[in-house]
Amino acid sequence: MEAGQLAEPTSTDDMINLSYLLAGGSYGAYQFSNTCVLDSILAGIHVLAKMYPQIRDLFTRDNKINTVIRFLDFAKVNEAKALWLINLSLRKEENLMQNEFVDIRGYVRDHLTNFTELVCASFDYDDSQSSSTPCDTVLNNILRKFEDYGDVKPLGTSRHEPKLILVDIDDRMCILPPLSITDDYERTYELQFLLMGQSTPLSNHMVLFLCTQLTGRWMIYDNMKTPLVQDIGVSELQRATEREKYVSYLAAYVKKE
Secondary structure, three states: OOOOOOOOOOOHHHHOOOOOOOOOOEEOOEEEEOOHHHHHHHHHHHHHHHHOHHHHHHHOOOHHHHHHHHHHHOOOHHHHHHHHHHHHHHHHOOOOOOOOEEEOOOOHHHHHHHHHHHEOOOEOOOOOOOOOOOOOHHHHHHHOOOHHHOEEEEEOOOOOOOOEEEEEOOOOOOOOOOOEEEOOOOOEEEEEEEEEEEEOOOOEEEEEEEEEOOOOEEEEEOOOOOOOEEEOOHHHHHHHHHOOOOEEEEEEEEEOO
């Protein structure tokens, strides 16, 4: 293998290996804290890039996201976190790294700005659950099945065929979103990951649930646990959601090829 060349993952275990993605971190003089939301987002998109060539290709259309993914490929996690935050600062016109101690505590939707260049259009849940724009009928017919669950952000190079659909649920539902959604053109989008929050009297924490459609396994990534990734049954996850142990914030769906 040539220097700098990435070894292709050979198994599902390789694809969901997140042992490099630890809480906190540092870059130069900067110290990162409260990184659970950022870590969960990075874990989710990196697993998608490793599992689906079409999603990796999609991410190459945004130079900064592509570079973040490449940093993660080579376990350069601190560089990935720093670039993500720098890009977010530029897009929000707010310097998130003005102090040495960078507290990344926040909400999932704070980070979705970084996907702007890949978004075909935005559909808002709060607009009477029926978006008036864009007027593209085809895209509307694809995405209206997702609108009941939150703000919809389709990612792709064609408005007629998004590759990845992000649903910003933001604690709007107390049950799991559907494991698959079929649009008006009989195209099926499968749930790949869920960012879910845990709230206690002492703290709020974000974790990532991964659904590997290749094997049907569900796993939880928690940057505060050892090991970082553990198996979980979907029935156990459903019961935990019903008991409000976990609250859904972001769902990611990939079109079934």
